[in-house]
Amino acid sequence: MKKMFLFAAAAMVSLSSCVQTEEVYTGGMQELVFKSAVTRGIIQSQTDFNYPIAVTAVWDDPEDGSDKYKLRFDKAKFVYDNGLSSWRGETPYYWPNGGNVDFLGFCPYPNAADYASSINATTGRIEKLVVSSISNNIKDQHDVLYSDLLTVAAPKTDPQSMTFHHALTQINIEFVKSESAAEVVLNSVRLEQVPFVGTLTITPHDGAESDAEWSSVNTFENRFFLKDLLVSGIEDSELAAILTHDTPYSPVPLLIIPMDHQTSMVITYTVNGHKETKTVDLSAYGAWEMGKKYTYKFNVNINEILFNCTVDNWEPEDVNSGSQIVI
Secondary structure, eight states, rough: OOEEEEEEEEOOOOOOOOOOOOOOOOSOBBBBEEEEEOOOOOOOGGGGSSSSSEEEEOOTTHHHHHOOOOEEEEEEEEEEEEEEEEEESSOOOOOOOOSSSEEEEEESSOSSEEEEEEETTTOOOOOEEEEEEEOOOOOSOOOOOEEEEEEESSSSSOOOOOOOOEOOOEEEEEEOOOOSSSSSEEEEEEEEOOOOEEEEEEEEEEEEEEEEEEEEEOEEEEEEOOOTTTTTTTTOOOOOOEEOOSSOOOOOOOEOOSSSSEEEEEEEETTEEEEEEEEEOOOOGGOBBBTTTEEEEEOOOOOOOOOOOOOOOOOOOSTTTTHHHOO
């Protein structure tokens, strides 16, 4: 009775400008400013990208006679400045007067999650960043992002561009009905046995994209799609969306940790007040990959029940061989 179509969009690419500019240094203290950060909420475009980031930096001091980098700052909080349209330190950070500086960023700035940077004992450079106990099972989900390694010759006077990548998978759904006079109401949609809690390990590379890998993903939950962010909580499952045949209906997307297999959705709807519940198996569509947006398009096909009725002709039965019954 249903038709479903699946589209897997390519991973969203850089969420920041990649323009590199050079300016002549004229002396004085230069505040360190970035062009990138993230919002709490699902980032669909660059305009959503404006909330705090955590940044770790190491510095190759040209005056110490060593090639070993020094830790400049760790888990520094950079917040969006509307006037600059860029991000500056919540406590201002300033450029050194020379040498190369490596930066690695994570978003959103962790309040409850544990943030630990690993520094190579020999070179002093950033080997990896581990953010553990990330939990995204909340009503207003947030995107989780990680940056590429940014290496800059200090100092600079302009905001520095950092490129971030999505660490989660975005699940979207769209519903229409077939052209029919019947009233079809989408009551709820529940995604089955998906993860929201885990540890993200980010491994940077010179001149290339960082690698990111999830681990400690061992709790799986069922989660309803919410009609908007004004609902009371994640168990407020009622969508109460009246479907049409020409305008797709979509609730708020879900962000999940990537999985090597897709699970299923439980869809509840009514047709002229008659309740239907269907479980849709998604396992044939492969994995849910990091940084990809999956849109499932459902068509509720309304076929009215019609009968073509015929009746046999009366078949005569001779009960008394044509004789009359005298009374």
